[in-house]
Amino acid sequence: MAEGENEVRWEGLCSRDSSTRETALENIRQIVLRKTEYLRSVKETLYRPSDGLSNAVSLDGMNKLLAHLLMLSKRCPFEDVRERSGFILKSVEELGIRIPRPLGHGPSRFIPEKEILQVGSEDAQMHALFADSFAALGRLDNITLVMVFHPQYLESFLKTQHYLLQMDGPLPLHYRHYIGIMAAARHQCSYLVNLHVNDFLHVGGDPKWLNGLENAPQKLQNLGELNKVLAHRPWLITKEHIEGLLKAEEHSWSLAELVHAVVLLTHYHSLASFTFGCGISPEIHCDGGHTFRPPSVSNYCICDITNGNHNVDEMQVNSAGNISVSDSFFEVEALMEKMKQLQECRDEEEASQEEMASRFEIEKRESMLVFSSDDDEVTPARDVSRHFEDTSYGYKDFSRHGMHVPTFRVQDYCWEDHGYSLVNRLYPDVGQLIDEKFHIAYNLTYNTMAMHKDVDTSMLRRAIWNYIHCMFGIRYDDYDYGEINQLLDRSFKVYIKTVVCTPEKVTKRMYDSFWRQFKHSEKVHVNLLLIEARMQAELLYALRAITRYMT
16 A cells, blocks of 8 residues: 555546546545555554654655645646535545645746735636646646736746647657756756656656656766756857767757757746746745645644654744835836936937947946846855755856957847757747747737836836846847946846846745835846747757857
């Protein structure tokens, strides 16, 4: 009776057919009750040395199963599954077994739960999107529930991610999830690592690979250098990096495989930025997302011993600090006035090419000086750091220690004219999906700013996008970089740079301190701009290196 969660078939719950779901739920109920009876029968002999190991395995399997049911009871888009999962949990509790409860307060540590769409209260269009996501992944994850502030973007994001992970492509499924783990681990993003460890095992990945990158095939180990440079210093990527991967004898990558891998790496580096930038909470069924302790515990009861949870520590969730409403109101008014003045200046005069180039160099240099007061080194946990090598390698500004990096001129190599066609040629349809996602993020607007309506926000959106590319040395000849300092204040620049370059250092204070009068949906919108601009910057450097290798 020492089987784990794997004996349960969850796939039937993803079906749009209610009778299929009903059959799956009944099978799950019977397995759970069987395990419950077994655990009750061994409760008195739980700590006998001869039985300890097998019973501990049974307890662990039962706990994972109950945590999965808890997730379904809160997050499944199908009402029958939510209700029946809750009923099964209640039945277990009535038999004397401690059941889990969620930790934290919703999908994000930064956004109040009441402001996020509750599963079960969505409209028909959103329900269809939720059902598609659940059918593809077997879960409705917290990233989806935060991105749902912007349904048009979410639909494009889910479609792209589904294609990258599950549709026909150059790489086998378990490689795709392992590459996702490698990419997320560069930023110590345990949230994404945990999700893809589960997915990797689900598609038949070898558990030994999870003991460390050195246990994975040499072909994947070889990808480690590109992963590291792409995540932290993409301007250093050369055609020699590409050649080393394509000409590694029996461990060589094909061009198509490499493009697939590069897209996955950039996708998950950027998604790590979103995860930290929006304070995404652990999934309910993952470590840190639930506890078996009651809300207030002075001492544990026999149910804890039955479940083997007498040593679980509960995670504390801190609340936000105070914000001055009047100050933040004037911030919005001042920003609106600057946008108006800049538009008037644009209409009156246009700077020379020399002046535009000079302003770019000034902004690039100044972006090196933007850092947060919390800018301490973050030591990666062992369970995350084992998925990559050289844990000390991180983001470094261009000009540190006199190092000079040539400016990357978009006029010479851009996504629209060069990157898009290269990706589409080697990995059909993906270029189109990514291009659509870039455009939706860049052009997305509701013509609002905080309490103001009918506002043209294009100038502000362009300043954010171009500031991120400026930090990566990427220059647009037709953009006046003097606008950035006018539109983005210091606290906002600190937040942008931290989310994009060192997301593991993002704090709730940083999130709260910029655009204090703006809605949470607008701050999520900012994060969509940040992750897509970052992904495009990484792709430009990697694809330019591939193009140079090919020519």
